[in-house]
Amino acid sequence: MPNLYSAQDLRLLLPETVFLEADHFALANQTSSKEAPNSLRAWQVYLNTLALLALEVWLDDRLAVKGANNRAIERDMSKIAIAGNLKVGDYKFCAIATEHLLDEIVNIPESIIQPELAPHFYVLLEVLEEEEEVIIRGFLPYNQFIEIQNDLQLPIDDGCYKIPLSYFDIEPNHILAYCRYIQASEFTIPIIDNQVSEIKAKIITRITKLSQWLQGVIDEGWQTIDSFTNPDFSLAFSTRNINQGTKRVKTIDLDSKKFALLVNISPDTSTELSEDTQKMSVLAQLYPPDGEKFVPQNVKLILLSKAGKTLQEVTGRVQDNYIQLKPFKGELGKKFSIQVSFGNANVIENFEL
Numbered sequence: 001m002p003n004l005y006s007a008q009d010l011r012l013l014l015p016e017t018v019f020l021e022a023d024h025f026a027l028a029n030q031t032s033s034k035e036a037p038n039s040l041r042a043w044q045v046y047l048n049t050l051a052l053l054a055l056e057v058w059l060d061d062r063l064a065v066k067g068a069n070n071r072a073i074e075r076d077m078s079k080i081a082i083a084g085n086l087k088v089g090d091y092k093f094c095a096i097a098t099e100h101l102l103d104e105i106v107n108i109p110e111s112i113i114q115p116e117l118a119p120h121f122y123v124l125l126e127v128l129e130e131e132e133e134v135i136i137r138g139f140l141p142y143n144q145f146i147e148i149q150n151d152l153q154l155p156i157d158d159g160c161y162k163i164p165l166s167y168f169d170i171e172p173n174h175i176l177a178y179c180r181y182i183q184a185s186e187f188t189i190p191i192i193d194n195q196v197s198e199i200k201a202k203i204i205t206r207i208t209k210l211s212q213w214l215q216g217v218i219d220e221g222w223q224t225i226d227s228f229t230n231p232d233f234s235l236a237f238s239t240r241n242i243n244q245g246t247k248r249v250k251t252i253d254l255d256s257k258k259f260a261l262l263v264n265i266s267p268d269t270s271t272e273l274s275e276d277t278q279k280m281s282v283l284a285q286l287y288p289p290d291g292e293k294f295v296p297q298n299v300k301l302i303l304l305s306k307a308g309k310t311l312q313e314v315t316g317r318v319q320d321n322y323i324q325l326k327p328f329k330g331e332l333g334k335k336f337s338i339q340v341s342f343g344n345a346n347v348i349e350n351f352e353l
Contacts, residue, residue, distance in 0.1 A: 016136040016172045018054040027053065041256055044097075045081050050123040051097035052077065052084025054134035059088055062176050081256040082109050085119060094119040097127050101137060105161035106168065108145070111254065111345045118142045120173060120187040124168060137224035138168030139175055141187045141339060156222065159253020159347075168242065207350045210265045210280065211332055213246045222248040225262075245281070250349070252286075256341045257296075260287040261349065268329050278332050280353045285324040286340060295320050297344060303328070304337040304348070311336075 028049040035042035056073055076085040084095045096108060106124055120142055126135040140163070148154065154161045178187070208222070225247055245266025252259040261284065268279035286301045288294055295316040301323050303312035314323050330336070334353045339346055 004285050011118060016058065018058050018134045018136070020054065020132045020134060024050060024053045027257040031077065032189050035081070041081060044256070047097040047099065047127045047129075048080050048082070048084050048095065049077070050127050050129070051095045051134060052080070052086065054125060055084075055093060055095045055123055055136070056086055057174075058136060059086065059093070062173075063088065063179060069255055079112065083112055088179065091121070091186075092119040096122050097122050098124065098137075099127060101126060101165060105166040106140075106163045106165055108163060109160050109253070110156055110347065111159065113145075113161070120180075120184055122167075123172075123175070138165065138170040139172060140168050143187050158251060159258070203335075206213075209333070209350050209352045210263070210282070211353055213265060214267075215249060218248065222250050224261075225249055252340050252347050252349075254299075254340055254345050254347055257342065259295075259299075259340060261285075261338070262287065264349075265353075279329050280332065281327055282351075282353070283324065283327045284338050285322050287322045293321065294318075295323055296343070298321070300339075300341040301325055302339040302341065304339055306335040306337075308337075 006050050008233045014242060028046045031049045032042045035045055035283040052075065056075060060073055073085040076087070079085070083097070086093045086095070094112060096106065097107070120146065121139045122142065123139045124137045124170055126137050128135065144167075148163065148167055149161065154163065156162075205214075209217075212218075213222075244265050247264045247324060249260055249262050249264060252261050264283040264285075266281050268281050284301065284303070286295060286299070287297075297315040297316050297318060299312050303325050305311055312325050312328070314325060325338075330353045332353050335351065336353075337348050339348045
């Protein structure tokens with residue numbers, strides 16, 4: 001009888017599965033209870049916790065890392081709202097939790113792509129809560145992610161990089177071989193002195209060309225105020241002083257909070273300029289996350305030069321409905337960036353006038 005399945009088909013039929021125990025659900029419930037009841041953030045924390053615990057069980061079982069009197073696996077739940085992290089010896093793992101892979105697209109949050117904190121492997125885990133099990137669907141080394149991002153210029157949608165599942169290694173047992181026989185340094189990108197900013201620059205390469213907005217060309221992720229219908233927001237944009245010009249809004253996902261960044265542009269008519277030296281005026285505002293009335297204290301909105309020098313910085317205070325940079329002007333072709341920072345998380349949007 002001929003073989004009906006290839007080796008890869010058999011792997012898909014026989015996935016690596018971890019069965020969840022009562023103590024796993026108890027810890028997941030305890031962790032998620034710190035979030036707002038019935039919120040999407042609480043549910044994601046719940047899934048992330050189950051995925052992290054399942055990965056820990058799997059690594060512990062396959063690598064036999066526990067000794068009689070010590071625990072060689074180090075669990076890090078400091079960013080469990082985004083993802084969970086584990087360390088086994090020199091290797092670091094980031095657990096990416098999902099409920100399903102129907103579209104075969106994997107979401108990797110932009111906020112965890114930090115070179116100085118990067119894991120060696122992103123491990124994709126499908127959490128089947130009702131079945132009380134977690135399936136390890138594949139993994140992607142960090143250095144390969146950087147190569148893929150640079151080659152494909154991966155878009156960011158709702159704060160996540162969208163990566164086809166086909167780029168992941170669907171054989172989780174390859175991780176075990178790497179941990180046993182290959183040095184962890186083989187999966188990292190060397191970072192020396194000030195190279196961190198250079199690597200970050202490679203990760204964030206998209207540039208929004210603002211002058212094109214005046215011709216009706218809108219970059220991906222930006223919307224008109226009228227069409228901005230994200231149900232996570234209940235916003236009253238303060239546009240009484242910026243009635244002129246073109247306004248666009250974008251969702252900024254920062255440490256699992258969704259802010260709204262509004263950018264308003266208009267031709268500068270305050271001075272007489274030649275056709276070769278046209279200028280534009282720019283105003284940037286940041287609005288509260290998740291329908292909240294005020295921006296969080298200490299959230300920052302920063303204007304950066306092309307070279308990364310801070311030109312302006314404004315910080316959220318008590319009961320600020322929004323924060324904004326002072327309006328500024330620049331000639332067509334001038335490049336700059338706007339950074340939104342909250343806690344240890346940062347998102348940078350690059351622009352060209």
